[in-house]
Amino acid sequence: MSDPIIHMQGIKKHFGNVIALNGVTFDVRPGECHCLLGDNGAGKSTFIKTMSGVHKPTEGTITFEGRPMQFSSPRDAMEAGIATVFQDLAMIPLMSVTRNFFMGREPTKGRFLKRFDLDTANRITMEKMRAMGINLRAPDQAVGTLSGGERQTVAIARAVHFGAKVLILDEPTSALGVRQTSNVLATIARVRNQGVGVVFISHNVRHALAVGDRFTVLNRGQTLGTAERGQIDAAELQDLMAGGQELATLEGSLGGTV
Amino acid sequence: MADTASADERITTQSFTTRLMKRPELGAIGGVVLVTLFFLVTASPAMFTFAGIMNFLTPAAQLGILGIAAAMLMIGGEFDLSIGSMVAFAGMIFGVLVVNMGLPLIFAIPLTMGFAAVVGAVNGAIVLRTGLPSFIVTLAFLFILRGASLVGLKLFTNGSTQLRGVREAVAGDWLTPVFSGDAFGPLFRWMADQGWIASLNSGAPSVPGIPVEILWFLAIAAAATFVLLRMPAGNWIFATGGDRNAASNSGVPVRRVKISLFMLTACAAALVAIITVIDTGSTDARRGFMKEFEAIIAAVIGGCLLTGGYGSAIGAFFGAIIFGMVTIGLTYTGFDQDWFQVFLGAMLLLAVVFNNAIRKRVTGER
Numbered sequence: 001m002s003d004p005i006i007h008m009q010g011i012k013k014h015f016g017n018v019i020a021l022n023g024v025t026f027d028v029r030p031g032e033c034h035c036l037l038g039d040n041g042a043g044k045s046t047f048i049k050t051m052s053g054v055h056k057p058t059e060g061t062i063t064f065e066g067r068p069m070q071f072s073s074p075r076d077a078m079e080a081g082i083a084t085v086f087q088d089l090a091m092i093p094l095m096s097v098t099r100n101f102f103m104g105r106e107p108t109k110g111r112f113l114k115r116f117d118l119d120t121a122n123r124i125t126m127e128k129m130r131a132m133g134i135n136l137r138a139p140d141q142a143v144g145t146l147s148g149g150e151r152q153t154v155a156i157a158r159a160v161h162f163g164a165k166v167l168i169l170d171e172p173t174s175a176l177g178v179r180q181t182s183n184v185l186a187t188i189a190r191v192r193n194q195g196v197g198v199v200f201i202s203h204n205v206r207h208a209l210a211v212g213d214r215f216t217v218l219n220r221g222q223t224l225g226t227a228e229r230g231q232i233d234a235a236e237l238q239d240l241m242a243g244g245q246e247l248a249t250l251e252g253s254l255g256g257t258v
Numbered sequence: 259m260a261d262t263a264s265a266d267e268r269i270t271t272q273s274f275t276t277r278l279m280k281r282p283e284l285g286a287i288g289g290v291v292l293v294t295l296f297f298l299v300t301a302s303p304a305m306f307t308f309a310g311i312m313n314f315l316t317p318a319a320q321l322g323i324l325g326i327a328a329a330m331l332m333i334g335g336e337f338d339l340s341i342g343s344m345v346a347f348a349g350m351i352f353g354v355l356v357v358n359m360g361l362p363l364i365f366a367i368p369l370t371m372g373f374a375a376v377v378g379a380v381n382g383a384i385v386l387r388t389g390l391p392s393f394i395v396t397l398a399f400l401f402i403l404r405g406a407s408l409v410g411l412k413l414f415t416n417g418s419t420q421l422r423g424v425r426e427a428v429a430g431d432w433l434t435p436v437f438s439g440d441a442f443g444p445l446f447r448w449m450a451d452q453g454w455i456a457s458l459n460s461g462a463p464s465v466p467g468i469p470v471e472i473l474w475f476l477a478i479a480a481a482a483t484f485v486l487l488r489m490p491a492g493n494w495i496f497a498t499g500g501d502r503n504a505a506s507n508s509g510v511p512v513r514r515v516k517i518s519l520f521m522l523t524a525c526a527a528a529l530v531a532i533i534t535v536i537d538t539g540s541t542d543a544r545r546g547f548m549k550e551f552e553a554i555i556a557a558v559i560g561g562c563l564l565t566g567g568y569g570s571a572i573g574a575f576f577g578a579i580i581f582g583m584v585t586i587g588l589t590y591t592g593f594d595q596d597w598f599q600v601f602l603g604a605m606l607l608l609a610v611v612f613n614n615a616i617r618k619r620v621t622g623e624r
Contacts, residue, residue, distance in 0.1 A: 046619035075509070090507045094568045095493075103497045106490035116490050132451070157435030 004029050005165050005197045006051070006082065011060035013046055020046040022221040024060070028197035033188060035200045035208035038218035039241050044201050047218065048168050051199070052084040053077030065165075081165035082248055085172065089155045093144030097136055098125040100143050101158050127159045132187055145239045149180025153187050160191055167191060168199040185211050205237045217241055250253065264432040282561030283573035285612045287582045289559060289605065297583065301590035308455060310590070312472070318582025319475035320530050322575055324549055325556030326482045328525035329574035331519045332557050333486070333501030335566030336385065338397035338520060339400055340377075341553055344527035345534075345546025346407040348374045352532055353421040353541040354414050356428060363433035370528050377403070378524030382517035400550065408543040425539030438536040440467025471533050475575070478526075482571035495519065500567030552580045555602065556581055559609040580605065 004027035005215060013021040021043050022137055028034045038044045049055045051062075053071030062069050072075040074084075091100050098121045107121055108114040122139035129136050130151050143151060152172050159167055169188070173181045188211050194200050202208050216226045217240040224240050292460070293462055297305055304310050315516050324341055331338055351373050355366040381399055385392045411419050416569045430433045435441075450463035486492035497505035498515045507510045527546065535541045559580060560573025584602065588595045 074507070078509075087509070088504065090501075090504040092497055092504055092567060094500050094563075095496055099493050099496065103493060103505065106493055108490060114490065115488050116493060118488070 002029050002031075004063075005065060007063040008051065009063070011047070011050060011057045011062075013043075013050055013055060014058045014083045020221055021050070021057075024218065024221070024223045026051075026226075027197075027224065028199055030165070030197050031192055031195045032213040033192045033198040033200050033201060033211050034214045034216065034220060035212035035225070036216050037202060037205065037208055037237060039203055042218045042241075043216055043221040044203075045170070047202060048084065048199070050166055051077075051166075052082055061105040074080055081163055082168065083159035083162070083164035083166070084170065085152070085155045085159055086169060086170050087174070089151055091143050091151055091155060094142060096140040097129070097143055097146070097154060098122050098139040101125045101128070101154065101161070104161060124161070128161055129154065132157045132190065133183070142171055146175050147180055149183045152176070152180075152184050156184075156187055156191060160194065160196060164196055166197045166199065168193045168201070170201050171203070172200070173202065181207065203241065205241070209234055241256055280503070282568060282570040282613075282616070283576060284561070285609055285616070286560045286576035286579065286580065288571040289574050290583075293580050293587070295582050297587045297590065300593070301587055305587055305590040312469060314467055314582040314586035315472050315475075315579070316469050316582070317585055318579045319469070319471040319583055320534060320551065321552055321556060322527050322578030323471070323474045323478055324523075324553035325574040325578045325581075326478055326571045327523040328550075328553040329557035329560055329562050329569050329571055330482055330486065330495060331523050332554070332562040332564070332566060333499045333569045334495045334516055334519045335502065336516060336519065337396060337554065338378075338380075338381065338523040339393065339396040339550045339554075340403055341523050341527040342546040342549035342551075343400050343403035343407065344374060344377065344524050345531045345549055346402040346543050347377070347410075347543075348524075348528035348531035349535045349541035349545045350407045350414075350421065350543070352408070353424055354526075354533055357421060357423045358414055360427065361426060363431045365436070367395050367433065367437075367532060370532060371525050374524040374528035375521040378521035379517055381524070382520030385520070386513055386516060400483050404543070407545075411541075411543050419544075420540055420542040422540040423624050424535050424541065426534055434536065435470070437470060437533050438468060441470050441473055474529065474533070475578075479571055479575040481509070486571055491515070496567055498566075508512040552581060558613070559605055561609075561613055561616070563613055564610075568617060577609075 007027040009025050011021055011024040011026075012019070024043070024047055026034070026036065026047070036044060036047070046055065050057050053076050056070070056072075062071070066216050067073070069080070071082075092103070092105075098118070101124075107117040107124075109138070110115040125238060126136060126163045133141070134150055134153055143154065144248045146154065156167065156172075157167070172188070176184060176251065185207065188198055188200060192211070192213075200208060202210060213229050214226055215229075215232060215252045217224045219241065226238075302358070305314070324345075328338060328341065348370050352366060352370040355369055356363070359367070372581070381392075381396055384390070385395050388395070408419055411421055415421050428438075440446075440623045446455065446463045446465060446467045450457040450461070455463055455465065486495060493503070494510045494515045497510050498512050502512055527549075530549075531541070531545065534545065556577035557569065557574045558575035560570060560575065562569030562573065581602070584605075585598055586600055586602075
């Protein structure tokens with residue numbers, strides 16, 4: 001197994017007297033999908049914000065490509081190759097897919113007057129989207145006309161195009177229907193096969209099991225260990241997420257289908 | 259997964275009309291057509307002679323320069339209600355520099371622009387720093403600048419609210435023809451001699467040339483459209499207005515974009531001030547009164563959404579032309595001229611309803 005791209009060891013994060021993270025250890029290798037599971041309030045958001053440079057850890061070390069690293073801003077992390085697709089996707093519905101794709105990083109042409117090279121941008125957008133299995137009507141189609149899953153895919157394709165080595169996906173399937181979820185999961189699998197390390201945040205065990213290679217459960221700000229694919233099943237994961245207690249009573253009435 | 263075969267079929271289903279419907283300026287172009295038809299029927303034919311067209315394009319140009327800047331700012335997600343007062347304020351600065359201090363235009367114009375840009379930047383900085391709606395912040399500046407123009411004018415003219423003598427002061431300055439009078443005079447003279455255009459009894463052409471503000475108007479519309487659609491900065495403006503957080507997360511310099519746009523609207527106001535002050539030879543504190551609303555109306559008729567992130571400079575260009583046609587056009591008809599405001603309000607309402615429908619169509623909202 002190859003070395004991890006990013007390794008976070010014993011990460012603690014305190015906000016005043018609130019302990020959001022209390023010793024989290026997590027790593028991602030190239031070409032794997034590492035799922036971070038946890039219930040609401042477990043500290044998932046704080047953790048990914050620490051990973052993507054928004055927060056600085058109170059304690060703990062971050063090793064990026066074998067070297068200790070401290071990100072002082074999301075920009076820093078982005079330039080190093082850590083891309084985060086947050087739930088709001090950073091997409092603007094009224095703008096075209098191309099304009100969204102290259103927002104803030106427009107290709108230019110012309111020597112004196114740096115013009116936005118729309119032809120190149122359109123071509124790349126169409127190509128990348130086709131590679132992700134989405135055929136756009138036209139590159140100037142507004143993002144607002146795309147489905148939730150398609151938007152997610154645009155955001156992922158954009159991150160990968162701009163050189164993401166680690167792709168953090170914050171609950172990418174939480175707001176999606178069944179069909180769109182399977183599309184996004186297929187996209188994740190495709191990106192992983194290109195050698196990108198994917199961090200898949202979810203509280204849905206079935207979605208995680210569908211694409212995950214490794215699984216780490218976060219509970220009350222702590223990691224409860226990491227399991228390889230095949231070593232763990234849905235019921236066990238769910239028990240870990242719930243802290244091993246409350247779910248036992250729920251299980252019966254819901255028939256284990258949470 | 260979308261199937262590969264359907265891709266090409268779907269392109270053909272997007273008809274020409276559908277594509278046209280997606281252009282933000284469609285409403286304004288439709289408006290120009292409607293208003294033209296209206297005046298073709300009701301107004302005297304003099305309105306659509308060459309002289310008549312120049313007649314309504316001149317006020318349209320003055321408003322349009324403001325309207326295009328206001329449109330760009332609106333696309334960037336902000337308003338500037340201080341542009342009308344800015345015209346008076348910049349007019350005062352310019353008048354004082356030229357008349358009281360006797361500076362040549364080569365210094366007076368950049369200085370006036372600089373003053374305006376600083377005020378615009380202050381506007382923008384306050385909006386960004388406080389997070390207050392630009393509507394309120396620039397409303398404050400509407401009064402501050404108007405009041406400052408009154409006080410300033412009285413100070414520099416010993417009690418008058420009008421500063422005269424600008425024309426005399428700039429006469430002979432080599433830059434004057436760029437900002438006032440008519441362009442292509444000799445060409446028009448020659449065309450009149452050839453009998454291609456109408457001429458007066460004296461033999462001079464009835465239209466002595468194209469008023470320079472119309473050329474500024476055209477140039478600014480072209481430049482603004484180019485920036486919006488073909489420059490990275492244009493993409494940033496749309497992104498900033500569309501969703502500030504999303505833009506900022508994607509690496510768009512949101513603050514710089516907004517401050518620049520506030521500076522742009524202030525400079526557009528200064529340009530209009532310079533043109534009109536040289537043209538009339540004097541400046542007064544009432545100059546630019548209500549222009550902020552007219553500029554925003556032109557931008558909205560031109561397809562700008564009040565929520566930002568959508569619109570076009572070409573739309574504002576046509577919006578301003580509609581404005582000029584209605585203002586001047588009514589004098590060519592038998593209607594009471596005061597219908598103008600009624601007409602304007604109705605146009606605005608129609609434009610907002612239309613734009614809203616278009617936005618839903620574009621985003622696929624239902």
